[in-house]
Amino acid sequence: MGIVDRALWVKTRDAMQKRMLEDLDVGYLDPDIYHVLQALFRRGESFPISSCSGRITIVDARMPWHRKASTVIFKKHTAVEEGEVYTVLRSSPPTTRLWLVATGPIFHISTLTLREAAAILRIAREAGMKHSGILSISRRGIFVELKTGIRVTNLLRAENFTIEDIRELVRVANEALAEGKSRLAKFYDLLTASEKLT
């Protein structure tokens, strides 16, 4: 196709791979995601730019999608316990809007060709990452986002609003997280299965 500058793309990929290995060394990498990132690098025409294995957060914001005007006051990539949420609630002012948010896995990937982008999208869809697509195309690469529809945002507290019993909301957040992790595992399985085919 000739849209992407191959030399520039390979240089960026190699730099990203180096950074991932450094992040691994210093313990920055989410252990749920490392093997998936490795499998993406192994494909040759793809590399991960950023990723998340799925997480539960408590966000102080008017609305959960207001990124700039919001603060993440709690973040965890594994199941949460009620006590953790109560601790955050006790230490926060009573008038802010607090949201308990759970999201599935997300990947931003750069591919060298449209063909490779299509192949990655096919695998992602099969794994249940149905909200995936190409975000932009430039000489720096084909920029692909892989995402599930998994997302719950429950209001925990606001002015004149409070949840007495958070048990069900914590249960829901943990269920969402688990469903995300299981799609991530399927994505990894399909990625490695596609390696054996070629």
Place this chain on the structure above:
Amino acid sequence: MGIVDRALWVKTRDAMQKRMLEDLDVGYLDPDIYHVLQALFRRGESFPISSCSGRITIVDARMPWHRKASTVIFKKHTAVEEGEVYTVLRSSPPTTRLWLVATGPIFHISTLTLREAAAILRIAREAGMKHSGILSISRRGIFVELKTGIRVTNLLRAENFTIEDIRELVRVANEALAEGKSRLAKFYDLLTASEKLT
């Protein structure tokens, strides 16, 4: 590029335009969206496949993204009142999980070329539809999704869970809807401004 079959694409576009006019005649069309659909058809290399101006729903589902195993028991494209939500709550069995969901506008568009897809994505991003991308590329067209990050899903009821005072949740849903409609208005303004440029 030659990826898309032009004759097939034009035939599909003309059929979709005919269907839109029929939908308009029988009153199926959301009045908040008709002028945007028209502006998309006027571009020549784009046509809308499906769209929503933003809406508030009450969904009976284990999780709000379980499309097949869920039932939409209430749907409205304008602001809701507390009474409407209480009416739904009164008429639903007490053990199901009910979610109050508000979402921003969404469009599925087919474009003839990658260049047109990129142009539409640029306009959508500028209007605040930041979760937009190309979902697939085939001879039938470049399939583009335009979407905001606007989405709240609040649990209204579950086994052992109920919200006593729904005022704040209704307020949040209406705020989300309004924010979506304002981005839709901006998208329309940018679409028509880009017409004048060419």
